Amino acid sequence: MKNLLGLLVLLLLLVSCRYPREEGQISALKENTNLEVFADSVALERLPVKNSFTYLHKGDRVVVAELNVHATDSVDSIWVKVAHSQEVQGWIRQSELVQNFVPSDSISQFIHFFSDTHASYFVIIFFVFVGVWLFRVFRKKQLQLVYFNDIDSVYPLFLCLLMAYSATLYESMQVFVPETWQYYYFNPTLSPFNVPVILSVFLLSIWVFIIVFLAVLDDLFRQLTPSAAVFYLLGLMSCCIFCYFFFILTTHFYVGYLFLAVFTGICFQRMRHSMGYRYRCGNCGRKIKEKGECPYCGAINQ
Incomplete structure (x- = not known):
């Protein structure tokens, strides 16, 4: 996690050094678009x-x-x-x-498609998750969910945090510099270089999101059965989409930055607490901070 954060800071410094200023630009459009x-x-x-x-x-x-x-x-x-x-x-x-x-660019087509249909997709995913959750509760099976009954990994919670930051950055551009987002919409790129700083940070957050998502998949399918992993991914997807809509809505009314600070504090406190467990009990399998007697089952770990 520390290496990942260090890489994020390093890339942010690199992209911040290259801020294109196009003098005399009269339009977000270019000829031959x-x-x-x-x-x-x-x-x-x-x-x-x-x-x-x-x-x-x-x-x-x-x-x-x-x-x-x-x-x-x-x-x-x-x-x-x-x-x-x-x-x-x-x-x-x-x-x-x-x-x-x-x-007609594929990136712009994706942005347009997602902007027009994300609300309906959110409702569908949310209610599918709720239906599956109720069905599993009815069958009296344990349901693992990010933060509440999480897997042994800090990446799922970090993924939700990245989604919150990306949503806040996106809405900040819509509120404060809409012309920057319009220019990107008509001149899309996946590279965080040679674009305004706020776009660099936004694109960088998307790339880090993809990397962390791959880390989540690796941890998830090593710790859970395929069926349990699918249920967990559905719940994680619902959490990420909820973060997306919540921080877009609150940032539009300028209170999203306060919620983001609180959410960041909660996430890092939980992740630091999770990383404090260095060992696992050989009897019950629960995580413990140090060797010796397990506080859960009483077994002695040496």
Whole structure:
């Protein structure tokens, strides 16, 4: 755990040293960006001819051909020319484009898909977990759950903490620097380098989340049977999604940072307590802090 935290701090220092500042950038969009219409229909103006329009429909793919600034436009000064074909092309305000188009890049498609459907997925996963939990309780079988009846590993709780931090960072960008997230949405990357610091930290938290998740799987399937591991993963998934929604909602109202500080303290206290047990009783298998008499079954461990 200490090595993992040290690596996180080192990478954060490295990415913080490279903060790109693009002077004169007028738009999150760039020329030759591929987009896809997700609205039912979109009207494009055939400028400079006034009141002349061409229409795109859901699923149509276009490319950004040109950007221009109309300083006299009181609605949106940035206009974007997109082309579907040689015959079908026209201009649209950037604000309207953002509302009706999604980049065809796989990362942006994932962000758009998750943003539109995560609430329903959360409800489904949560109620599946509750149903399975009630069924197992009814059958009087023990259910292991992160924090309450956890496995012998600090990684599941650390995974929930990472999800809380990622959600807080995501919502912080939405509240304080929405243009940064919009720029990333139209110019996605998996690299934490050559992006603004807050994006570097966010992307870094995602990579660390993946690494810790692999560590969870390794510990989980070594300690539990496959069926018990599946139930535990379902519960862990529900906990992570709950953390995601809870910290997004509370950060939007600026109290999420206080909850995050409290949650961090609780998690590290629990993880430090778990790491304090260096031995395991040879009779009952419970973790003990030192050799000698087991406080649970009374067996002598030497």
